[in-house]
Amino acid sequence: MENPNQPTLFLGPKGEFAPVFAGLWTQLFEDVVKRRQRIFANDPSWSGHVAVAQQPLIGGLDALLEILETEIPTFSPHYLGHMISDISIPALLGHMAVLFENPNLASREAASAGSQLEVQAVNALAEMIGLPLPPVRGHFTSGGTVANFEAFWRARYRLDHWLALGAWLVEHGRTPADFFALAHMGWSAFDEHLEVQAIDEQQLRERSWVLRGPWAISRYYRTVLGNEFPEPVLLVPGNKHYSWPKSANVFGLSEDAIWPLDLDACGRVRIDALEAAIDRARGLGRPILMVVSVAGTTELGMIDPVDQVAARLARYRDEDGLHIWHHVDAAYGGYLCTTFKGGESALDAPAVAALEGLKKVDSITLDPHKLGFVPYACGAFIAPNPRAYAVSSIRAPYLAQDTEAAYPSWSTTLEGSRAATGAGAVWLSAKILPLDASGHGALLNESIKTTRLFYQAISERIANVRMVPVSDSNIVCFTLAREGASLSEANAAAGQLVDRFKEHPDFACTRTALGLDSYRALIEGMLQTWNGELDSDHMLVVRMVIMNPYMNEASATSALLDQLLLAITEMVDTA
Numbered sequence: 001m002e003n004p005n006q007p008t009l010f011l012g013p014k015g016e017f018a019p020v021f022a023g024l025w026t027q028l029f030e031d032v033v034k035r036r037q038r039i040f041a042n043d044p045s046w047s048g049h050v051a052v053a054q055q056p057l058i059g060g061l062d063a064l065l066e067i068l069e070t071e072i073p074t075f076s077p078h079y080l081g082h083m084i085s086d087i088s089i090p091a092l093l094g095h096m097a098v099l100f101e102n103p104n105l106a107s108r109e110a111a112s113a114g115s116q117l118e119v120q121a122v123n124a125l126a127e128m129i130g131l132p133l134p135p136v137r138g139h140f141t142s143g144g145t146v147a148n149f150e151a152f153w154r155a156r157y158r159l160d161h162w163l164a165l166g167a168w169l170v171e172h173g174r175t176p177a178d179f180f181a182l183a184h185m186g187w188s189a190f191d192e193h194l195e196v197q198a199i200d201e202q203q204l205r206e207r208s209w210v211l212r213g214p215w216a217i218s219r220y221y222r223t224v225l226g227n228e229f230p231e232p233v234l235l236v237p238g239n240k241h242y243s244w245p246k247s248a249n250v251f252g253l254s255e256d257a258i259w260p261l262d263l264d265a266c267g268r269v270r271i272d273a274l275e276a277a278i279d280r281a282r283g284l285g286r287p288i289l290m291v292v293s294v295a296g297t298t299e300l301g302m303i304d305p306v307d308q309v310a311a312r313l314a315r316y317r318d319e320d321g322l323h324i325w326h327h328v329d330a331a332y333g334g335y336l337c338t339t340f341k342g343g344e345s346a347l348d349a350p351a352v353a354a355l356e357g358l359k360k361v362d363s364i365t366l367d368p369h370k371l372g373f374v375p376y377a378c379g380a381f382i383a384p385n386p387r388a389y390a391v392s393s394i395r396a397p398y399l400a401q402d403t404e405a406a407y408p409s410w411s412t413t414l415e416g417s418r419a420a421t422g423a424g425a426v427w428l429s430a431k432i433l434p435l436d437a438s439g440h441g442a443l444l445n446e447s448i449k450t451t452r453l454f455y456q457a458i459s460e461r462i463a464n465v466r467m468v469p470v471s472d473s474n475i476v477c478f479t480l481a482r483e484g485a486s487l488s489e490a491n492a493a494a495g496q497l498v499d500r501f502k503e504h505p506d507f508a509c510t511r512t513a514l515g516l517d518s519y520r521a522l523i524e525g526m527l528q529t530w531n532g533e534l535d536s537d538h539m540l541v542v543r544m545v546i547m548n549p550y551m552n553e554a555s556a557t558s559a560l561l562d563q564l565l566l567a568i569t570e571m572v573d574t575a
Helices: 018-038 054-068 089-101 112-129 144-171 179-183 187-197 201-205 214-225 243-250 271-284 306-320 334-339 349-360 421-432 440-461 487-503 516-530 554-573
Strands: 137-141 233-237 258-261 288-294 326-330 363-366 379-383 465-467 475-480 510-515 538-545
Touching: 018 089, 089 112, 089 421, 112 137, 112 334, 112 379, 112 421, 137 144, 137 421, 144 179, 144 187, 144 201, 144 214, 144 243, 144 288, 144 326, 144 363, 144 379, 233 243, 233 271, 243 258, 258 271, 271 288, 271 306, 288 306, 306 326, 306 349, 326 349, 334 349, 334 363, 334 440, 379 421, 440 465, 440 475, 440 554, 465 516, 475 487, 487 510, 487 538, 487 554, 510 516, 516 538
Parallel strands: 233 258, 233 288, 288 326, 326 363
Antiparallel strands: 137 379, 363 379, 465 475, 475 538, 510 538
C-alpha cells in the first residue's frame, strides 16, 4: 500500500484485493472485541437472554443480501453515471472503526475521541485547500446540501447583526448611510459603532430580522423607520445546485431572493454578470446575503473563476466599503486541490488558479463522499475565519456547553446528533493517501487525463456527436445532431440514446438539461457548429462522470473505452 497509484488502496471491481481487506478487517474486528473485553473486565459476562436464535439472523442477512444483489454496481468502471464510485479501503476501515464505537458529535460527553477526530480531519481538509491552521473552523455534515445550509445560516447571522445595528443607527439619527451600505459595513465598523454608541445586545435583538421574524420586523421598518424591510438576495450562478432555492425556502426568503447569474460559453459564471447583479441590488437597496461560486458544477464539472470573483469582491470592500460574503460550493471539485499541492496538476491553469482562490473566501462546502472516495454520507463545512463560523447561540440544559473553540458542538451546527464516521473515514484516508499530488491527487490527475481521452475518442469516433466544451474536471457531456438539425431534434436524439443506455447491460450514464435561461451562450455557441435552429428552452445532453479509481491502467481503460464506443455506435445506428 506504499504506492498511491496501486489499486491495493481499493477492493477492486472484482474484489481482486479481498485478501488485503480481509486481513485488515480481521485486525479491526479483533481489536473491537479486545477493547470490550478490557473495559470493566471484572463485570460478569452478559447472559444473552434477549438474544435470538442464529438461524433467523442468517435468514435475515440472506434476505438483505438478496435485495442488495439488485443494487447499481457503482463500484465498477462500467458505471459512468452520477458522482459516485468505489470507496477506498482506508475510508471504509475508518468509517467502520468509528461505527463500532458509534460516537455522537452532539457533545464531547458522547464523543471524546470522535470530537478530536473531527477537528483533525477538518484540519486535514483545510490544509488540502491551503488554509492556515489555526484559525480555520468547521465540521462534518450529512452532505453538501446541509453544508450549504450552514453557510446560509452563518451569512444570515452576520447580515442580521449588521442590519440590526444599522436600524438602530437610522432610528436614532446617528448615520446618513443607506441600508445597503449599513448591511455590508464589516465587523470592524460594527464593533466600533457598538463601542462608541454603547449599544447593548438587547437593543440589537429588538431590531433583529432573524429573532423577531419577518412580519414583526417589517412592521418595525415601516412604522418606525419609514422604510420597507429590504429583503436580502443570494447571487448564485445559473448552474446553481438545487440546495440554494431550497435554503431560501427553509430560511424564510422568497423565491425571488435567488438571483441567478449568467454563464459564459463554457458554463462558468461571468464576472460582468456578477457586477451587474451587485449594482442592481445596490440600486434596489436589497442587501446581498452572499455571493456563491461553484467549484465543480453538477452538470458539467466546470469550475467558476473563484479567484476572479474573490478579487472583485475585495475591490468592492476596499473601494466602496462593501463586505459581501463569498461562499464556494466545492462539494465536487474541492478535492481537486490535491492535484497541484506539491506537484504538477492535470488541470488547466485557469482551473488551478480558481481553486487557489478558495483561500480567499468566507466559507466552503466539501463532499468527501464524492472525489474523496469516502462512504456516504459525508459532507463538510469550513470557515477560514472563526468569526465567519459564528452563528446564533442555541442551548439545551442536558448538554454541557463546550468552551474550547477547537471543538465544535451541536449548538453551532444545524444538525444535532451527528455521526463521526465521516471524520474517521477522512482521517484515515488522509493518513494513508496524503491529500496532495503524491497521494490522492495522483488518482484524480489520472481521472482527468482519462476524461480527456474519453472526450477525444467520443468526439472523433461517434457520428454526428456534438461535444459540450471540455470539462474543467472529469465529466464528459455531448449531444447528437446531424447538420442543420434543430435543438429539439438534437434533444430527441440525446434522449433516445440515454433511454437505450438504461437498457444496456454493460454501461450506465445519465442525462442533464442545460436551461436556456442560464446556458444561452453555451447553447447558441454549440448550435452554430451544426447550423441548428434554437427551438427549445433547454439542451439535453448525455453525461458521463469519469471518476472511477480503476481507470488507471492504460490497457484496461483502452479496452473499456473501445467497448463503450462500440456500444454507443450500435445504439445510435439502431435508433
